[in-house]
Amino acid sequence: MKLSRDLWAGLVLLIIGTVVALYSHNQYRMGTIQSMGPGYMPFVLSIILIILGGVTAVSSQFGVSSEEPERKISWRKVIPVALAVLAFALTITKLGLIVATTLLVFIASLADKRFNLKLTLYLIISFCFISWVVFSYFLQMNMPAFW
Structure with missing residues (x-):
């Protein structure tokens, strides 16, 4: 084994x-x-x-036994994503869905080496709109959009 x-x-x-x-x-x-x-x-x-x-x-x-080298954890990617999820969890009830989603997308996008503010803004707008439509209209959850 x-x-x-x-x-x-x-x-x-x-x-x-x-x-x-x-x-x-x-x-x-x-x-x-x-x-x-x-x-x-x-x-x-x-x-x-x-x-x-x-x-x-x-x-x-x-499987074929291939000795691949140990991969190191890229903390530069892990930490922003973990902090983004934590920020979302801490702000969703106090600041609302739109602000929490904005924080989530912005902080998580910092994990990319090629951070692009214009692309990040497009992602924020898209994710906020999609999450608002899904939770408010389709799931009919009583969740505030803003504080």
Whole structure:
């Protein structure tokens, strides 16, 4: 048995999928395909995660063994994206959907080496419009657009 990254990744996916499947099955009403309960989608997605984890773990044992060099984590990309998600989570209820989405897109775009303010502004406008339409009209969520 080769202890590769793919094996560990597959095992992690299997564990997370199993925990979520058991939790959603035991804590929420499942319903049927015609009348889905709150536990139906988490359960189905966790089954898909279990399958993907199993395929990843098994294929890691039969794949070609290539010694690839250790890849370093690019903290210049990870930190802005993590901070963007954190900023969105902290501002969505206080400042509203539009401001939180603006912060999310702007901070996350700082992860790109070729940061372009014009492109970032287009992305901000697009994401704000799309998120506002999806949450306000299609999902009919009572979420303030601004503070």
